[in-house]
Amino acid sequence: MPDATPALLMYAAADVARVAGDHALRHFRSALAVETKGDGSPVTVADRGAEEAARGWLAARFPHDGILGEEFGTTRPDAARRWILDPIDGTKTFVRGVPLWGTLVACVAGDEVLAGAAYFPAVGEMVCAAPGEGCWWNGARARASDVASLGAATVLTTDPKFSHRPDRRDAWRALEDAALLSRSWADAYGYLLVATGRAEAMVDPIMGDWDSAPLLPILEEAGGTFTSWDGRRTAFGGDAVATNGALAEAVRRTLHGT
Template sequence: MTPRDLALANRLADVAGAAIRPLFRGEWSEERKADRSYVTEADRAAEAAMRALIEAERAEDGIIGEEYGTRNEGAGRQWVLDPIDGTTSFIAGRPIFGTLIALLQDGWPVLGVIDQPIAGERWVGRIGEGTTFNGKPTKVRTCKDMGEAVLGTTTPHQFGGEDVDAFMGVAKSVAERKIIYGGDCYNYGLVASGHVDIVVEAGLKLHDFAALVPVVEGAGGTMSDWQGNPLDSESDGRVIALGDPARLEDVLEAMG
């Protein structure tokens, strides 16, 4: 990863935002994909703009995009794109969705961007470097007791079977009034900035979590799967984000 990669990642966020902003709370088309999730004109326009920039400047790199699939599948360097993470929030006019941009090196996330183009909020994280929020260093906060933790998840409906019990175990270990729902990738930016302590999710795909890892870990937090293992391109989509890494064992114990 080079300074040029960082500059490109920021430009990718810029072009995605330029495609999204004119359509927010405006007129656009939408449809349901095969997995029953929604996709909008804004999702497709933002990803197309990012892919065009990568193809023009980094033709040898791979691309893994939510809407337009994979290019150069065997490349050691792959850009992972989620043009709008939180499409339901976009549809509802809630500015808590985000554009996710990650760079993988041999399957491991080394650079990540969470960009909220309406509020003008951008988290950028690099493995081995600090995370920035709108260009300034940002840090997680210490959480000495699970009972004081703020827990976030996008929706309890994403959990099925035994996953429900695991999530509820964590929910019961924190204060009832400190559980927040909704937010998708935005919650992970709030972990990196020291406002949220724990995020627990299931059913995520690579484009949903790859960018989050460098952002959270660059701010001093940690991300793992539900067994406490680091996340990579082969992870199963069950993720934990923690502002205070010392709480990992507590969370895993609460999950049973």
């Protein structure tokens, strides 16, 4: 579908996220063997099966597009348009029986994200977006909060120990000290909470492309911001800071101690 509209790509991203997420859900809270990948992260048959389901769906409908998936790498790397898949974002959460894991899907052309979707099947939440098409949460328009004081904000992260980037641990502590509330167990669910007005900021010190690519249009179309830690508007920065619109500068100043 070379001339697919932004709306069609948004709905396609949501559909493929649902296919993969529902496949993973069938394994949730079951006895699974957990393997450790080369980067130290866990993987299960649920991750691999969910990505295979997503790849099959895309091959049938977008046969000329490329695919980058966390578990099976790159297909058709020279394609003008590609799909980026994270079949289970939050595998550590998944294997512990906590329902805040999700499936992430982005459609991109170069560094431009054409559409993104994040599906959380264990809690029944879907959010999807495309530039100019809005951000949609279970069929209703999603909007970030209008909280304008960091002292009234809820801030989130995945790992408060910042195990992968201990050099940024003090930055997180400064942010949570300035905020009203701080919470973890977040993974991609934290970005959903910001996009839907239930939290004001979510930060991660390290992100893969499959973690971050869907999130930029979701946050921006909801009225929020999504950048790298150094403030660049990018879906491929290797880390992430998401905020509502009102607190973008305050969050970044706090993280950088300025």
